[in-house]
Amino acid sequence: MSTTRSALWTEVRDHVETEAGVLTWIQSDAEGEAGGTSVAFEDLDSFTFIQLLLSVEAAFDVELLEELGDFRGTTFDDVTDFVVAQVERSRGEAAARS
Amino acid sequence: MKDVTLTPEEVLAWPHDADLLNSRPWHVDWSGTRLADLERLVEERMPPRCAFHTSGSTGPPRPWEMRPEQMLAEVLALGDVLAAGGGIDAVVAFAPPRHRYGAHCSVLLPAALGVPAWVRPRSMGALPPLRGRVLVVGIPSTFAILRHRLAWLEAAAAVTVLHSSATLPAAAGALEDEAALAAPGADLTVVELLGSTESGAVATRRRGDDLWTLLPGVSFAGPREETAGPEERLVVRSPWLARAPGSAEDRVVHRLDDVVERHGPDRLRLVARAGRFVKVNGVRHHLDEVAARFGAQLRREVACIGVVDPDVGEHFELYVVEPTAGLVDIGDDLRRAIDVVGVHPRRVRLVTELVTSSTGKVVSGQTYFREERQ
Secondary structure, X not given: OOHHHHHHHHHHXXXXXXXXXXXXXXEEOOOOOOOOOOOOHHHOOHHHHHHHHHHHHHHHOOOOHHHHHHOOOXXXXXXXXXXXXXXXXXXXXXXXXO | OOOEEOOHHHHHOOOOOOXXXXXXXXXXXXXXXXXXXXXXXXHHHOOOOEEEEOOOOOOOOOEEEEOHHHHHHHHHHHHHHHHOOOOOOEEEXXXXXXXXXXXHHHHHHHHHHOOEEEEOXXXXXXXXXXXXXXXXXXXXXXXXXXXXXXXXXXXXXXXXXXXXXXXXXXXXXXXXXXXXXXXXXXXXXXXXXXXXXXXXXXXXXXXXXXOEEEOOOOEEOOOOOOOXXXXXXXXXXXXXXXXXXXXXXXXXXXXXXXXXXXXXXXXXXXXXEOOOEEEEOOEEEEHHHHHHHHHHHHOOOEEEEEXXXXXXXXXXXXXXXXXXOOOOOOHXXXXXXXXXXXXXXXXXXXXXXOXXXXXXXXXXXXXXXXXXOO
């Protein structure tokens, strides 16, 4: 993985996990968040997954729902791979046009 | 990802939960199919009884059944209402065909309208470049998606978004406001559809209207009930009521959970929902039954509270008594419980105790739905 791609991958992965933590469902009345309860990809219901993708679209200026039919992932790493591939394709197309 | 183009024969092949209709974006063109051809296709391709499951019961789910002719009559009536005032040129549908709303409105409604349709299960696939009068068969997330696709809205001449049978998310209003600012050329209308798996489509209204209008063919079942005030339970006579589980007889009258005020022969104001029901993604759940099932799975004291979420509309939150309030990781227990119970709470809140009111109800922001008066 190139340095640029590695940096992008890390940036997307951080965004995905942070946003999933905000959007997902387990909250505690002690601290306003669920202490030791971790968030996993399967905690996202279908609506929350769409919200997560729309948030990533806005942050990285890429359209994701259009290619969602090809996505078969089950982890946040899989989501990140999918997003990075779309961002790179989108940037490649933009560079080819300019 | 490209659309799979299906023929009308493939689209009408039952069951409606087949992978063909639910696992990828697809397109079908009904513009060459006349009503007589459609009636023949429906008779040839669909079984004499089509089954739809409800949820929220403690027992095994039992299907409510409809005859295909009833389903077609229902979408023809709905299509007439939606097309009034200019017609519809194309449909983009997000409601999954596996559910009743999607089977009717994503699959059969475009056929009844005789227009091309692009169906987007799980919201995947591009919005097709359309110019004209477009009907969007929406689910709650559709409003969030369209807020990110305002240029598409503006390119189409007029877009009607249909939303079914649950509290409309606040995102619908936000979409209208944002479209007015950022896509001033977009002519956007949101239409709400009232009904249930058992009743089928009952009434519609445009967002912002106070009163709902019964669909052509549907009527109040009898004289107004004798009640202390103007409110009564909604009881309708309809040609497309589903047949009760295990019954061999069609029904002509159905009593809904909705409490209404009548306004004239075919209009009503929705006042409240009787009982502790919520509709999540168009499926009705009884909160006490859902709580009992979560309690049994988690072996903890729990409560389910109905909420109106700004993004998804009507939903519920699960309160779980966990004395350490989050210091113990109960994520795996929760995931297993959600898997078994089969419905996903909007939020799970870990609390140290359930605070109850003087009447014994669990206290939270909202414990009971009432339609906000306009």
